[in-house]
Amino acid sequence: MCHKNIIRLSSLVLALTALSASTSMSALETGGNAVVSLVIGHSVENRQLTVTRVGFGKGTACVLVGAVHGEEVNTFLCVDALREKYAAHPELVPGSFTLFFLPALNPDGIAVKRRLNSHEVDLNRNFPSKDWLADAFDMKRTVKGFGGTGPASEPEVRAFVVFLLETVKPDFEEVRVMAFHSAAPPVGYMQPGHSSLTIPHSNT
Ligand SMILES: [Zn+2]
Numbered sequence: 117m118c119h120k121n122i123i124r125l126s127s128l129v130l131a132l133t134a135l136s137a138s139t140s141m142s143a144l145e146t147g148g149n150a151v152v153s154l155v156i157g158h159s160v161e162n163r164q165l166t167v168t169r170v171g172f173g174k175g176t177a178c179v180l181v182g183a184v185h186g187e188e189v190n191t192f193l194c195v196d197a198l199r200e201k202y203a204a205h206p207e208l209v210p211g212s213f214t215l216f217f218l219p220a221l222n223p224d225g226i227a228v229k230r231r232l233n234s235h236e237v238d239l240n241r242n243f244p245s246k247d248w249l250a251d252a253f254d255m256k257r258t259v260k261g262f263g264g265t266g267p268a269s270e271p272e273v274r275a276f277v278v279f280l281l282e283t284v285k286p287d288f289e290e291v292r293v294m295a296f297h298s299a300a301p302p303v304g305y306m307q308p309g310h311s312s313l314t315i316p317h318s319n320t
Pocket residue numbers: 117118184185188240296297298320
């Protein structure tokens with residue numbers, strides 16, 4: 117039930133210069149390890165945003181992100197289960213691929229099973245897309261402040277965008293992002309959306 121959200125990563129470049137968080141390339145150097153974990157930032161309530169990288173491929177980076185909405189707990193469970201599976205068996209990752217797992221973009225929301233982050237912003241409306249709006253569309257109506265105080269105003273979104281653009285994108289031929297959402301949270305089906313750094317796409 118996550119209509120109307122747009123994550124247009126192709127437009128994120130426009131916002132990059134306005135972003136201040138940073139991760140360094142060296143932070144993700146694998147040191148020969150097929151599995152590396154990295155804290156890319158923190159939530160409003162200072163919970164860690166942890167990404168696990170699995171694989172060595174330099175062709176396609178596939179970034180799987182769960183719990184953009186905190187009440188969609190099954191998306192967290194799914195991405196975390198995939199993370200555990202591939203971390204235990206990195207040999208399953210095709211040679212040209214590297215997988216990145218961020219099970220929870222909205223850990224504060226998960227803690228209380230709430231859609232929004234602790235600033236009462238819908239993180240799925242906060243990405244710096246061309247059509248970002250402060251007063252964004254909920255499932256039924258426009259809600260004042262739903263999109264945040266500005267594009268990528270929220271620390272969770274800012275950290276993720278900077279991670280994608282500064283840490284992941286320069287290192288791969290292409291980047292694919294799959295954001296998982298529940299069709300009927302908190303116990304309903306999941307529906308992965310996807311995007312890339314080159315192809316504008318609306319996810320759900
Ligand atoms: Zn959702």
